[in-house]
Amino acid sequence: MDASDALHLARAQFGLNIGFHILFPSITIGLAWLLVYFRVRYARSGDPAWLATYKLWTRIFALTFAMGVVTGIVMSFQFGTNWPGFMNRVGNVAGPLLAFEVLTAFFLEATFLGVMLFGMERVPGWVHVTSAVLVAFGTTVSAFWILALNSWMQTPAGEAHTPAGALVAGDWLAVIFNPSFPYRFVHMLLASGLTAAFLVAGLSAWRLLKSGGDAAARGTLRTGVLIAAVLAPLQIVAGDMHGLNTLEHQPEKIAAIEAIWHGGKGVPLELFAIPNQKTHSNDYSIAIPKGASLILRHDPDGALEGLDAFGDDIPPVAPVFFAFRIMVGAGFAMLALAWLGAWKTRRGAAAPRWLLWTFAGATFIGWVATLAGWIVTEMGRQPWLVTGILRTRDALGAVPDAALGASLTGYVLTYGLMLLAYIVVLTHLAGAGSGESR
Amino acid sequence: MSLDLPLVFTVLMGVAILAYTVLDGYDLGVGMLMPAGDAREQDLMVASIGPFWDANETWLVLGVGLLLVAFPAAHGVILGALYLPVAAMLIGLMLRGAAFEFRVKALGWHRELWNWLFWFGSFLAALAQGLMLGRTITGYAGGFGYWLFALVVAGGLCGGYVLLGATWLVLRTEGELQRKAIVWARWGLAWVALGVALVSLGTPLASETVRDKWFDFPRTLGLMALPLATLASGAWVSLELGRSDWKPFAGAVAIFALAFAGLAYSLYPYLVMDRMTIWQAAADPSSLRVVLVGALIVLPFIVAYTVFSYRVFRGKARAGLYEH
Numbered sequence: 001m002d003a004s005d006a007l008h009l010a011r012a013q014f015g016l017n018i019g020f021h022i023l024f025p026s027i028t029i030g031l032a033w034l035l036v037y038f039r040v041r042y043a044r045s046g047d048p049a050w051l052a053t054y055k056l057w058t059r060i061f062a063l064t065f066a067m068g069v070v071t072g073i074v075m076s077f078q079f080g081t082n083w084p085g086f087m088n089r090v091g092n093v094a095g096p097l098l099a100f101e102v103l104t105a106f107f108l109e110a111t112f113l114g115v116m117l118f119g120m121e122r123v124p125g126w127v128h129v130t131s132a133v134l135v136a137f138g139t140t141v142s143a144f145w146i147l148a149l150n151s152w153m154q155t156p157a158g159e160a161h162t163p164a165g166a167l168v169a170g171d172w173l174a175v176i177f178n179p180s181f182p183y184r185f186v187h188m189l190l191a192s193g194l195t196a197a198f199l200v201a202g203l204s205a206w207r208l209l210k211s212g213g214d215a216a217a218r219g220t221l222r223t224g225v226l227i228a229a230v231l232a233p234l235q236i237v238a239g240d241m242h243g244l245n246t247l248e249h250q251p252e253k254i255a256a257i258e259a260i261w262h263g264g265k266g267v268p269l270e271l272f273a274i275p276n277q278k279t280h281s282n283d284y285s286i287a288i289p290k291g292a293s294l295i296l297r298h299d300p301d302g303a304l305e306g307l308d309a310f311g312d313d314i315p316p317v318a319p320v321f322f323a324f325r326i327m328v329g330a331g332f333a334m335l336a337l338a339w340l341g342a343w344k345t346r347r348g349a350a351a352p353r354w355l356l357w358t359f360a361g362a363t364f365i366g367w368v369a370t371l372a373g374w375i376v377t378e379m380g381r382q383p384w385l386v387t388g389i390l391r392t393r394d395a396l397g398a399v400p401d402a403a404l405g406a407s408l409t410g411y412v413l414t415y416g417l418m419l420l421a422y423i424v425v426l427t428h429l430a431g432a433g434s435g436e437s438r
Numbered sequence: 439m440s441l442d443l444p445l446v447f448t449v450l451m452g453v454a455i456l457a458y459t460v461l462d463g464y465d466l467g468v469g470m471l472m473p474a475g476d477a478r479e480q481d482l483m484v485a486s487i488g489p490f491w492d493a494n495e496t497w498l499v500l501g502v503g504l505l506l507v508a509f510p511a512a513h514g515v516i517l518g519a520l521y522l523p524v525a526a527m528l529i530g531l532m533l534r535g536a537a538f539e540f541r542v543k544a545l546g547w548h549r550e551l552w553n554w555l556f557w558f559g560s561f562l563a564a565l566a567q568g569l570m571l572g573r574t575i576t577g578y579a580g581g582f583g584y585w586l587f588a589l590v591v592a593g594g595l596c597g598g599y600v601l602l603g604a605t606w607l608v609l610r611t612e613g614e615l616q617r618k619a620i621v622w623a624r625w626g627l628a629w630v631a632l633g634v635a636l637v638s639l640g641t642p643l644a645s646e647t648v649r650d651k652w653f654d655f656p657r658t659l660g661l662m663a664l665p666l667a668t669l670a671s672g673a674w675v676s677l678e679l680g681r682s683d684w685k686p687f688a689g690a691v692a693i694f695a696l697a698f699a700g701l702a703y704s705l706y707p708y709l710v711m712d713r714m715t716i717w718q719a720a721a722d723p724s725s726l727r728v729v730l731v732g733a734l735i736v737l738p739f740i741v742a743y744t745v746f747s748y749r750v751f752r753g754k755a756r757a758g759l760y761e762h
Contacts, residue, residue, distance in 0.1 A: 063539045069492055070535035074528045076499050080506060081521050084514025087506055092725040095507030099729045102503045103736040106496045111740075111747050114489030122750050168722045397514060399521050407525035414529050418536045425543050 007393050009404040010082045013411065015378075017074050019371060020415050024068030026370045029143050029189065030196030031061050032136035034223070035116075039132045043125055049216045057200070057220075060429060062117055067422060069110065074411075083385070085395030090386055092168040093159060093175055094149055101145035109138030140189070147188055151181035153386045154377065155249045167389070179249050183242040184377075190235040191373065194334055195366025197231060200224035201341065202363025203430035205356040210431040221359070222345050228338035236331055247296055250387065252310045253380035256320040258292050263306030267292040275317040280307070315382040323375035330369035337362055444720035446730065447508035448706075454504055456698050458497035459567075460602065460691050465491045467603020469534055469560025470596065471622055472553060479615045480553060484538065486610040486755035489747065491538065495531065507729055512709040512719035519578040520570050527566035534559030564599045568592025575704065576644050577711030587644050594633020598694060601626030605675070605687040610755045620679050623686055627675055634668060634697060641704060647712055648704045661703075668696045 035057055042050035076098075079086060087094065115123060115131040123131070158174025159167055169175045201224030207217040247254045254260075259275040259282050260267055269291025273282035290300040297304065307314045341359060345351050351359075385392040465487040475483055506513045517524060533555050541552035572588025604623035608616055642649040652661055675689035707715045720726070 059543070063543075066492065066535050066539045069495065070532040073495060073499055073531055076502050076506075077517060077524050077528060080502070080513045080517030081524055084518060087510040087513050091506065091510035091513075092722045095503075095510065095721060096725050096729045096732070099503050099507045100732055102496065102500050103733060103740070106499060107493060107740045107744070110492035110496050111743050113492055114747055115750060118489045119750050162722060166722050168724050169728075172728065397518050399518055403521050403525075407522065410525060410529050414532055418532065421536065421540050425540060429543065 006399075006401055006404065007396055009401060009408065010396055010399070011392070013404060013408045014078055014082050016408070016411060016415070017071065017078055018378075019374065020419070021068065021071040021075055022370060022374060023367055023419075024064050024071065025139070025143070026188075026192050026195045026366065027064045027199055028061060028068055028196075029139045029192035030194070031057065031064070031199070032132075032139045033193075034196055034200060034227075035061055036129075036132045036136050037223075039129055043129055049219070053216045053220055056216075056429065058117065060199075060203075060426060062113070063422065063425060065109075065113060067418060081399065082397060083395040084397040086385060086390065089390045089395070090153075090167055092166065093152065096169070096172075097145050097149040097152070097176070101142055105138045105142035105145065109135050109142065112138070143188060143192070144185065147185045148176045148178070148181055151184045152176075152178045154178075154184070154381055155180040156386055156389055159389075180242075180245055183238070183245045186238050187235070187242050187373075190231055190238055191366065191370050193231045194228055194235060195370055197224045197228040197338075198334065198359075198362055198366045199364070201228065201359050202361075203426065205351070205359035206363070206427060207430045208351070209353065209356050209360060218350070221341075221351065221356075225338055225341035225345060225359075228334060229342040232331070232335035232338050236335065239328075239331065244296075250380070251305045252307065252314055253320070253377075254296065255305060255307045255310075256315045256317045256380055257324045257376060258296075259317055259321045260292060260304060260306045261317075262308050263304055265293065265303045266290040266301045267304045267306070269295060270321075273321070275321050277317055313383055315380050320376055320380045323372040323379070327369050327372035327376060330365055330372065333362075334365060334369070337365075443723055443726040443730065444508065444716045447504060447720070447726060448709075448716045450730075450733065451501060451504040451508065452698075452702055454497055454501040456695060458494070458501050459598075459698070460694050461494040461497055462491070463599045463694065464602040464606040464687075465494055466534075466560045466564045467599035467601065467626075468606060469556055469603070470564060470600055471603050471607070471619075472557040472560075474618070474622060475615065479618070482611055482615055482755050483607060484541070484556075486607060489751045491535075493744065493747070495535075508721055508726060509709055509716065509719035510721050512714050515710050515714065516574070520573060523566045523569040523573065527563045527570070530559045530562030530564075530566060532559070534563065561596070564596045565592050568595035571595060571701075575641060575648070575701065575711065577708075577713060579644075584644065587640050590633070590636050590640060594630065594637050597626055597629030597633045598690075598697070601630050601675075601690045602687070602694070605679075605690045608679070609683050609687045612754050623679055623690075624676070627672060627679075630693065631672055634693075638665065638700075645704070645711065647708075651704060664696055664700050664703075668693055668700075671696060 035054065038050060038054040038057060041047075042054055079098075112131040112134040116128065116135055119131065120128055152175055155178050157178040158169060158171040158176075160170030162168055201221050204217045204221035204224060207214055208221065211217075243254070243257075255263070258267075259270045259273055261275075261280045261282070266289070268287035268289050270282060271286045271288060273285040273287070276283050293302040293304055294300045296302070307317065337358065341351070341355060344355055381387060383391050383393065385395050468483050468487050472480055472483065502517075505516070537552040537556035537559060541549055541556060544552055569588050569592045572591030573584075575591065576584045576587060601623060604619050604626050607619035608623060611619060642652060652658065671689045671692040675686045675693070678685035678689065705711065707717070709716050709719050
């Protein structure tokens, strides 16, 4: 095997881990705040239905959180095992951001989750509510730091060089609040809110299908649907703003998203195509003339840069192109579904069975959109690991292919088992009918 | 006044790693003891570590995070050399973390499977950590003898975790399970004694650098305080087992701290034995200063709420504690 095989293996392994990991935080960031809501409702009303709701979703949260913790530990090690060049080159910037995530978020969420899960009878009510708030706060702070780092890798800012040539942070505020950070952070928080909302709605629908007239499940279905109905349009606006920000700072990514091989004025919008990386053109293209210019420049004759402006430094176009369409498709599907659900359950109306089945089927639709979105943004950054500063292949370590292959097999088997068990347990918990049952 | 930042970070990293081995050590040890208990006892054993294990594992992330932040040059070398044991440890930690959550929600043979995976994952993680330690002491030297040495270290560390886990159970349980835990702790103690003896004899043989550091008259006389204190701690644990609930655990922690001090003395000032010192591997002072200031502000809070959490959950573990 040559160097490019090792690169592909290392990327496959890291991509698998990070893709598997993000499934769980994408739920917990949003779900943690929902738990605060359930807990406060119980504290205010003393209604045992809210307590049962809180307990059921706390168990699902605990499960999801644990999966996020253990897969996150893997990531913290794989920075070093798979990409030693990353820390060597940009460790002075990336290191402190990661350290602050551990110090300000990880201990906080892990410790107070313990109090939240096991301490309800051991601490006063207000301490318990505070614990729930601190867990939710911790998950959001964690997202803040990791997205600051990720955004900095996309759109670096604030860095400086020492006389010896080492890259350091010249201005930490500029590093953290780099040009794409506010957009990416908001986009991710909304994504997590939507993922959690559809999970809650979907599992509640599943519960109603299984056990019929459960008042708590009707309540949580409505809660999930309403949250999704509010967040989905916000996410579409935020996503559009994020896209325009990308056009300004990473035009090659937008060119890949729209499969624009050749720049110019009045660029068409590809509705369907199979981008061909070898011929630098689109096969089976169906396009709207001047459409891309109209959307991105708000002018049918506006000029756009194509991939040809970036030489060899272009991402793999087809995965970015398709993943973007999957993400946008899932986003609009969520909008339609949430609004339909909100309309059908208005003024306490019971949702019809076909709608319940639809929501049950869409339980994990947030995962689809989130994963597709991460593929767009991470593959769209290639061949750079840190845009303009470090290429992915230059960060690769010297781990033998056999070791990479063997561990990759181990990870795939472990993840397969964990994901299967996770989904089985979730549907089982939701279908069990009552929050008190084991 | 200028601060020796690499040294400060070495101390911080050492504290994080010691905290990890003691804290996750007891819950990994409880995991390894799972097959020795019956079904009801297994529930109690898991309940005794339930509120803590998440946070315990965070110390591992802090340890590797500090390595990554403070010593970027060593980070790649160390984790590259330890690639397979690290992968094994990670898979072990994932399996037991998942099993921890899944076992309470499963019934019948599913539950048995997760119990088994909980044991297997704990054991795999402990063994892999021991291998990582053993490989680090010898500077990742190749050859059968060095791997055998690493395996002996791994065996010793597993014994140490079993001792921690068993004495933790002595502290946190009562009645029949506590009586069983006392027996387990005696086995763990014997295992540790053998492990510490083998590692103490093997390390000077495996590394010339270590030999020179320990057998340098008259410094050797002062250094003998470490093995003697370890021996005294072991004897104390043995005496107090069955008499006190908390002293055996305290003694086990003392054994870990002393063994850690010995290993740290053997390695210092190297991060990669005989190849890279802490100063050669250190990151730029500007980023170290930022992290240090942050750590000094945040760590007191972390310690405070960790103490709070242990106070909330003090006392004996009860069945049904894991009802959430």
